[in-house]
Amino acid sequence: MTQTDRTRAHMSQAGTPASELPLLRVTELAKSYGGLPACRDVSFDLWPGEILAVVGESGSGKTTLLKCISALLSCDTGQIEYLMRDGVMRDIHALSEAERRFLMRTDWGFVHQNPREGLRMRVSAGANIAERMIAVGARNYGKIRGAAENWMDRVELDSARLDHQPNTFSGGMQQRLQIARNLVTHPRLVFMDEPTGGLDVSVQARLLDLLRSLVTKLQLSAVLVTHDLAVARLLSHRIMVMQGGEVVETGLTDQVLDDPQHPYSQMLVSSILPV
Amino acid sequence: MTQSAQKNPAQSEAVEHGHADKIGPDPNYNFAYLDEQTKRMIRRAILKAVAIPGYQVPFASREMPMPYGWGTGGVQVTASILGPDDVLKVIDQGADDTTNAVSIRQFFVRTAAVETTEHTEEASIIQTRHRIPEKPLSEDQILVYQVPIPEPLRFLEPRESETRKMHALGEYGLMHVKLYEDIATHGHIATTYAYPVKVNSHYIMDPSPTPKFDNPKMHRMPALQLFGAGREKRIYAIPPHTAVYSLDFEDHPFEIQQWEQSCELCGAENTFLDEVVTDDRGGRMFVCSDSDHCNRKREAAE
Numbered sequence: 001m002t003q004t005d006r007t008r009a010h011m012s013q014a015g016t017p018a019s020e021l022p023l024l025r026v027t028e029l030a031k032s033y034g035g036l037p038a039c040r041d042v043s044f045d046l047w048p049g050e051i052l053a054v055v056g057e058s059g060s061g062k063t064t065l066l067k068c069i070s071a072l073l074s075c076d077t078g079q080i081e082y083l084m085r086d087g088v089m090r091d092i093h094a095l096s097e098a099e100r101r102f103l104m105r106t107d108w109g110f111v112h113q114n115p116r117e118g119l120r121m122r123v124s125a126g127a128n129i130a131e132r133m134i135a136v137g138a139r140n141y142g143k144i145r146g147a148a149e150n151w152m153d154r155v156e157l158d159s160a161r162l163d164h165q166p167n168t169f170s171g172g173m174q175q176r177l178q179i180a181r182n183l184v185t186h187p188r189l190v191f192m193d194e195p196t197g198g199l200d201v202s203v204q205a206r207l208l209d210l211l212r213s214l215v216t217k218l219q220l221s222a223v224l225v226t227h228d229l230a231v232a233r234l235l236s237h238r239i240m241v242m243q244g245g246e247v248v249e250t251g252l253t254d255q256v257l258d259d260p261q262h263p264y265s266q267m268l269v270s271s272i273l274p275v
Numbered sequence: 276m277t278q279s280a281q282k283n284p285a286q287s288e289a290v291e292h293g294h295a296d297k298i299g300p301d302p303n304y305n306f307a308y309l310d311e312q313t314k315r316m317i318r319r320a321i322l323k324a325v326a327i328p329g330y331q332v333p334f335a336s337r338e339m340p341m342p343y344g345w346g347t348g349g350v351q352v353t354a355s356i357l358g359p360d361d362v363l364k365v366i367d368q369g370a371d372d373t374t375n376a377v378s379i380r381q382f383f384v385r386t387a388a389v390e391t392t393e394h395t396e397e398a399s400i401i402q403t404r405h406r407i408p409e410k411p412l413s414e415d416q417i418l419v420y421q422v423p424i425p426e427p428l429r430f431l432e433p434r435e436s437e438t439r440k441m442h443a444l445g446e447y448g449l450m451h452v453k454l455y456e457d458i459a460t461h462g463h464i465a466t467t468y469a470y471p472v473k474v475n476s477h478y479i480m481d482p483s484p485t486p487k488f489d490n491p492k493m494h495r496m497p498a499l500q501l502f503g504a505g506r507e508k509r510i511y512a513i514p515p516h517t518a519v520y521s522l523d524f525e526d527h528p529f530e531i532q533q534w535e536q537s538c539e540l541c542g543a544e545n546t547f548l549d550e551v552v553t554d555d556r557g558g559r560m561f562v563c564s565d566s567d568h569c570n571r572k573r574e575a576a577e
């Protein structure tokens with residue numbers, strides 16, 4: 001894209017009402033590790049309030065895609081544009097590092113598959129929830145603590161454990177804490193990487209219920225990575241199926257799961273869902 | 276190398292106070308021990324530190340003839356700014372007569388033949404560990420701190436690449452997370468030493484390991500404050516009259532330590548007190564940690 005093209009693109013966007021713009025627009029994204037492509041030619045729009053599930057077997061490039069679009073990884077080529085709160089689409093790689101990091105801890109959330117990656121294990125649960133409030137300028141201890149307690153409740157953690165260290169929590173509780181820590185600043189967009197992976201089936205079910213009610217109540221938009229089609233069915237509006245780093249099918253969740261078009265999607269669906 | 280150059284200058288029996296200039300520095304050492312090139316390198320780091328208040332400037336720390344815990348960072352800073360006409364005071368925990376303070380003073384008497392003093396107002400350079408003198412310092416003075424751990428973010432973020440980024444972007448939320456944790460655990464901000472400060476409204480700095488009692492003295496101090504960390508190879512500075520703000524919460528404001536009693540030797544009511552054991556039957560008393568301040572107050576009363 002030439003400079004003039006880009007300027008023109010921005011001008012036309014500036015004239016578009018925000019409601020007609022996607023929240024996130026990914027265009028021809030590619031990322032390889034040491035010459036080996038991990039994802040290629042990925043393009044999609046995420047609309048405000050939408051939950052998009054990225055499904056595919058292990059190694060299909062889901063985590064790589066999620067980390068690229070959430071700016072945790074730099075991509076090789078492609079564009080990732082985000083609708084800022086002022087209604088303007090900005091290329092996240094063109095933001096200054098300070099702007100990008102601010103966005104990441106205010107407007108965005110990231111729920112890691114491994115809660116230890118997303119938590120500070122050396123401070124209490126309360127301090128984990130407090131961090132983002134403090135990052136956006138909260139300086140009243142009583143209010144911060146009150147909000148942290150409230151969020152413990154909202155993710156169904158016993159608020160009597162506010163001062164306990166996360167390493168005394170079970171895996172499911174750590175995942176709830178990670179969710180609370182992300183949602184406390186009311187992000188608009190949450191990235192989730194296998195949020196129920198590695199948990200017992202009964203724990204998974206409770207966490208899924210919680211996630212479903214939270215995304216609805218908070219009107220969150222989310223990109224949810226999972227290899228579990230049942231999770232996608234329960235949480236997402238749309239599904240994107242990945243195979244070998246490429247998107248092979250995209251569609252409304254029920255349509256893709258009930259009537260998959262691509263042979264790989266058909267195989268995935270038939271191998272997961274009981275006949 | 277000659278026989279005498281192999282001796283450790285910090286352990287030699289140099290003149291303790293006063294008239295070293297009549298004897299002259301030990302000719303086996305360059306002035307103040309460090310070679311001129313090293314001193315220039317350290318001075319460049321100091322200038323940079325002064326230009327960016329509170330920013331930790333890396334420098335090529337040299338081996339000094341004393342262990343790291345003895346303040347080799349402060350010693351290198353002092354050695355680099357010291358001139359033959361300077362008058363040096365060295366304190367450790369506020370006292371001029373601890374082993375550490377005595378041996379650093381001897382080191383400079385031996386290698387630079389500078390005049391030394393215990394009187395705060397007579398010193399042009401004061402090297403310190405743990406305290407800022409009670410007597411306010413002036414524009415003609417430089418305070419050199421010995422620092423063991425310069426990085427205030429280390430506690431919560433062990434990755435150096437990440438802490439550097441946080442400093443550059445002014446992302447200091449983690450410091451308040453630490454204070455939050457303090458209050459959650461103890462009911463109040465329990466950090467009493469190395470209490471984090473924001474310098475000149477930008478860099479967060481660790482005044483380690485001085486007590487928070489001394490933090491307000493750093494704020495707009497007329498004297499130049501230099502900090503040297505030998506093992507961690509960092510120098511940082513607070514230029515004269517710079518704003519230094521101690522971090523806190525609205526509902527848990529910063530407070531200095533306070534004592535019920537006054538100094539049992541001089542009667543001072545507004546100094547930092549140490550509890551000292553007076554006999555082997557459990558006798559204790561509270562006395563000024565700044566021994567010069569305490570002695571002078573008692574002398575004046577006599």
Ligand SMILES: Nc1ncnc2c1ncn2[C@@H]1O[C@H](COP(=O)(O)OP(=O)(O)O)[C@@H](O)[C@H]1O
Binds near residue numbers: 056058060065
């Ligand atoms: N840091 C990395 N270095 C090299 N190869 C990687 C790295 N991360 C992932 N890969 C490779 O990229 C491909 C996609 O991996 P990943 O994005 O983790 O897939 P998924 O999340 O779908 O399991 C895999 O072949 C994986 O081995």
Ligand SMILES: [Mg+2]
Binds near residue numbers: 062063064
């Ligand atoms: Mg993965």
Ligand SMILES: [Zn+2]
Binds near residue numbers: 541542562563569572
């Ligand atoms: Zn006293």
